[in-house]
Amino acid sequence: MSATGIGAAVRRKEDQRFVTGKGHYTDDVSRPGQCHAYFLRSPHAHAKIKNIDSEAAAAMPGVLAVLTGADLAADKIGNLICGWMITSKDGSQMKMAPHPAIAHGKANYVGDPVAVVVAETLPQAKDAAEKVKVDYDLLPALCDPAKAQDQGAPQIHEVAPRNTIYQWHLGDAKAVEAAFKTARHVTKLDFINNRLVPNAIEPRAAIGEYDAGSESLTLWNTTQNPHVARLVMSAFVGLAPEHKLRVIAPDVGGGFGSKIFIYPEEVVCLWAARKIGRPIKWVAERSEAFLTDAHGRDHVTHAEMAFDPDGKVTGLRVKTVANLGAYMSTFSSSVPTYLYGTLLSGQYEIPAIYCEVDAVYTNTVPVDAYRGAGRPEATFVVERLIEVGGRQMGVDPADLRQKNFIKTFPHQTPVIMIYDAGDYHASLKKALELADYAGLAKRKRESVRHDKLRGIGFSTYIEACGIAPSQAVGSLGCGVGLWESAEVRVNPTGTVEVLTGCHQHGQGHETTFAQVVSERLGIPLENVSVVHGDTDKVQFGMGTYGSRSGAVGISAIVKALDKIEAKAKKVAAHMLEAAEGDIVFEDGKFTVAGTDKSAAWGEVALNAYIAHKFAGQELEPGLKEGAFYDPTNFTFPAGCHICEVEVDPQTGESEIVAWTAVDDFGTVVNPMIVEGQVHGGIAQGVGQALLEGAIYDKDGQLVTGSLMDYCMPRAQDLPALKVEMTKTAAPSNPLGIKGCGEAGAIAAPVAVINAITDAIGTEDLPMPATPQAVWRALQKANDRRTAA
Amino acid sequence: MYAFTQHRPATVRQAASLLTKQEEAKLLAGGHTLIPTMKLRLAGPKHLVDLSKVEGLSGIEMKGRSLVVGAMTTHVEVETSPIMKESIPALAGLAGKIGDPAVRHRGTIGGSIANNDPNADYPAAVLGLGATIITNKRRIHADEFFKGLFETALEDDEIITKVQFPKVNKAAYVKFPNPASRYALVGVFVSKRSSEIRVVVTGAGANGVFRVTTFEEALKKRFGPKSIEGLTVPADGMASDIHGSAEYRAHLVGVLARRAVAAAA
Incomplete structure (x- = not known):
């Protein structure tokens, strides 16, 4: 390992500009002649739009245009789409309802745009928006996914009777039936995986600009995948041909999934920019982010696990209703299906699994991927069942897990996935030691002495990352391939630009990707720059989500570096007058094997460009190579998280007093960044478990519409985290990288809930486990005891 | 935010005169409630009378057996004041628990109690210590000052200048x-001054800050947590929202009161 190469904890190159205010975000961009858009949004969850009178608004000072869904339709602007086709168990295709960028005829959630006002200044646009008269005809609202399929429930979209988008299933129902028939013990649980508001620190923003000279559009946008945004807006929405549309995603301040999707506002900014001939900027306010960013999770689940007399899991069945909100967001359909059902085997050898998922429309903002996307929900199901099963059978939860661990690889689960490598025993063992599991009983007694209840909770989670093999996802309904591209451009002076189709919005790619290049070419880290986030610079790419940038994005870079090395060796062979096969490249130096003849990296780079040592017929000048890397399998990061809590039974407050995380991410490029990812993921998972929950009232108003009511985790909510790693390399990619971005958010929620329920001695506890929820659970348990 | 005119009077008299003369005028005394509300266009005063340049409205001093706190004294000044920490440490501690550092450096005691947010901390201390609110017109005892949700005894052109804590x-x-x-979802302030005992609750009441006389009576016999063991307040009359039902709030009043008494005793 070199000082800045793979495995080195080098400081992040990008942080200097971020922490000194020199980052360049979408809102920092100002275009000549720029004007401002303000979206008038439906205050009603479900309402017919009978009429929109914008005459008075249009006459207000500074107003350039007031546009509605009718204008959008008149210009034949296409609807937003969901790009993953899910087929129901009866063979029918999912029921995708039209999603116009501005509601036309009917508004379907509070926040649905009904008009856009474009004005010289933002206050002018807001003033004018107050003068737009919208005549609504209110319809009954539907917000509870559990009631969406009820007879008589409000019908949201014509194409989806009983609001049902699909009824999907996976696994072998008969085999599961048989397993439950012969089970010694069955554990049954009902729970809600609570709905979350992503809340990236930078709100969404867009600037649309039209250049009449070249008849082309440019969009500056807070997106995690600029090329996919361009593809959708070109091929489906029809804003411009792909070669006439440029999407730039400059510095982006966090995404967590919420910036993967194609949103109405960016479509409208582009469309309106061409219409009025001026660049248009829109920046979401925090309140708008709450109302309109795609939310996460929101599952209602019943799950059962069957055990044999030895405590071996013999079957698992799961029935989930997934709330997808008012419209199908870009990848929404895949989250509660192929990112959820396929992970229900956890780390365990489970012979039979059957999972049914009904996805439903409700009058709430669309729900789509959010850090972990389906996998936290799956982990919650499996890890809750095994924990509670252990408690019910009187088996130590660590022992029960070990008994059921998959021990040989590759392992084919009953739910599609082939786990290729892992050592679940190693991570559990290390975590038990670090958490001092042996000393738990003593600590529990100490807690009782100061009127507290102590509990411990495990989460031996698995996830599927490195998303994803294109052929595999294609066969499951995905509309795109999920490979990644890279281009390595060596300059004549030997410095390097790496172009990647991944996009960084907090991950530190500018550092980690450079580390891989630095090690491979033996050049200093500062001689490498990483270029991303601009469709005019990077030819194509699939963006960043699903912990894919290391496993897929870096693999593409490695593939391009292979080509660079091969070409550079040819150049060196000509320079050193040796046979190509005799050239050895090591530590940034080309040598002729068995001689002292050598050429430095910089000399070879220069020679590639001056081309004095070879004729054009022998070798092309230049040193630039590109590669597309398509993974052959998902990667399977896994590990063990142990959470220890103290509960104050009088107030219901839970304090996390210790956290141990032992993760297997395969090869780690930068352990400091990985540790940071684990910290952030745990914080988000703790947020879901203890603090966060989006609540819509019965009329469809978002009650938790601001940070005054929606609680994000703070530093004080977390203890010092013990983060360690074990390693089994991922066999499917050249460096053995598995991915780490989502692990914490996947592992954490269930570890917290397992810990609190252990402390309070009752399993009936919702998320978020607020003090009130824990107090109520204790009250209920007390009442039950009294009644008995 | 709607457009408004900002005034920066130098004296309380000028400020009062602006309040009377200008239509839809509001006092600005920290602004941590008012400014966010204006940003959301939920409030749109035409005139803001900024008290930050008025001389003599901030500072803490001992006068006889009372601590007098200027209305424009920030929370952080109360939190860190040596004389406050020495004389009424519970009040210094309360100020240190308000909001976050940004709020504590801008928010003021006068602004807080004039706003009388039912979940604010200061009303608990003002009522819990039996303080006197001094305005440009008169002195108002805490018992007469808080009138319900966001309502106080203050008249339209009345400006708090000081709060006097015994x-x-x-x-x-x-x-x-x-x-x-x-x-505060629930906050309980307790105090004992010779024979006068006060137990005051903020955050929980459906009608704002209130005294719990049953607790006060019980504590008169002996000022210790055991004296109020098992006592509760009725859930009826408590606020209820997504963060805490009336039952939960009523329960917490009992728990926190015992803890406050234990901490004070």
Whole structure:
């Protein structure tokens, strides 16, 4: 390992500009002649739009245009789409309802745009928006996914009777039936995986600009995948041909999934920019982010696990209703299906699994991927069942897990996935030691002495990352391939630009990707720059989500570096007058094997460009190579998280007093960044478990519409985290990288809930486990005891 | 935010005159409630009368047996004041638990109690210590000052200039913060001054800050947590929202009162 190469904890190159205010975000961009858009949004969850009178608004000072869904339709602007086709168990295709960028005829959630006002200044646009008269005809609202399929429930979209988008299933129902028939013990649980508001620190923003000279559009946008945004807006929405549309995603301040999707506002900014001939900027306010960013999770689940007399899991069945909100967001359909059902085997050898998922429309903002996307929900199901099963059978939860661990690889689960490598025993063992599991009983007694209840909770989670093999996802309904591209451009002076189709919005790619290049070419880290986030610079790419940038994005870079090395060796062979096969490249130096003849990296780079040592017929000048890397399998990061809590039974407050995380991410490029990812993921998972929950009232108003009511985790909510790693390399990619971005958010929620329920001695506890929820659970348990 | 005119009077008299003369005028005394509300266009005063340049409105001084706190004194000044920490540490501690550092450096005691947010901390201390609110017109005892949700005894052109806190023998404030906003979901302030005992609750009451006389009576016999063991307040009359039902709030009043008494005793 070199000082800045793979495995080195080098400081992040990008942080200097971020922490000194020199980052360049979408809102920092100002275009000549720029004007401002303000979206008038439906205050009603479900309402017919009978009429929109914008005459008075249009006459207000500074107003350039007031546009509605009718204008959008008149210009034949296409609807937003969901790009993953899910087929129901009866063979029918999912029921995708039209999603116009501005509601036309009917508004379907509070926040649905009904008009856009474009004005010289933002206050002018807001003033004018107050003068737009919208005549609504209110319809009954539907917000509870559990009631969406009820007879008589409000019908949201014509194409989806009983609001049902699909009824999907996976696994072998008969085999599961048989397993439950012969089970010694069955554990049954009902729970809600609570709905979350992503809340990236930078709100969404867009600037649309039209250049009449070249008849082309440019969009500056807070997106995690600029090329996919361009593809959708070109091929489906029809804003411009792909070669006439440029999407730039400059510095982006966090995404967590919420910036993967194609949103109405960016479509409208582009469309309106061409219409009025001026660049248009829109920046979401925090309140708008709450109302309109795609939310996460929101599952209602019943799950059962069957055990044999030895405590071996013999079957698992799961029935989930997934709330997808008012419209199908870009990848929404895949989250509660192929990112959820396929992970229900956890780390365990489970012979039979059957999972049914009904996805439903409700009058709430669309729900789509959010850090972990389906996998936290799956982990919650499996890890809750095994924990509670252990408690019910009187088996130590660590022992029960070990008994059921998959021990040989590759392992084919009953739910599609082939786990290729892992050592679940190693991570559990290390975590038990670090958490001092042996000393738990003593600590529990100490807690009782100061009127507290102590509990411990495990989460031996698995996830599927490195998303994803294109052929595999294609066969499951995905509309795109999920490979990644890279281009390595060596300059004549030997410095390097790496172009990647991944996009960084907090991950530190500018550092980690450079580390891989630095090690491979033996050049200093500062001689490498990483270029991303601009469709005019990077030819194509699939963006960043699903912990894919290391496993897929870096693999593409490695593939391009292979080509660079091969070409550079040819150049060196000509320079050193040796046979190509005799050239050895090591530590940034080309040598002729068995001689002292050598050429430095910089000399070879220069020679590639001056081309004095070879004729054009022998070798092309230049040193630039590109590669597309398509993974052959998902990667399977896994590990063990142990959470220890103290509960104050009088107030219901839970304090996390210790956290141990032992993760297997395969090869780690930068352990400091990985540790940071684990910290952030745990914080988000703790947020879901203890603090966060989006609540819509019965009329469809978002009650938790601001940070005054929606609680994000703070530093004080977390203890010092013990983060360690074990390693089994991922066999499917050249460096053995598995991915780490989502692990914490996947592992954490269930570890917290397992810990609190252990402390309070009752399993009936919702998320978020607020003090009130824990107090109520204790009250209920007390009442039950009294009644008995 | 709607357009408005900002005035920066130099004296209380000028400020009062602006309040009377200008239509739809509001005092600005920290602005941590008013400014966010204006940004959301939920409030749109035409005139803001900024008290930050008025001489003599801030500072803490001992006058006889009372601590006098200027209305424009920030929370952080109360929190860190040596004389406050020495004389009424419970009040210094309360100020240190308000909001976050940004709020504590801009927010003022006068602004807080004039706003009388039912979840704010200061009303608990003002009523819990039996303080006197001094305005440009008169002196108002705390018992007469708080009139319900966001309502006070203040008249339209009346400006708080000082709050006078009597020194007490014992006092403590225990706060159970709303996890999101950090306002008090329930906060209980207790004090003992010779024979006068006060138990005051903020955050929980459906009608704002209130005294719990049953607790006060019980504590008169002996000022210790055991004296109020098992006592509760009725859930009827408590506020209820997504963060805490009336039952939960009523329960917390009992728990926090015992903890406050234990801390003060």
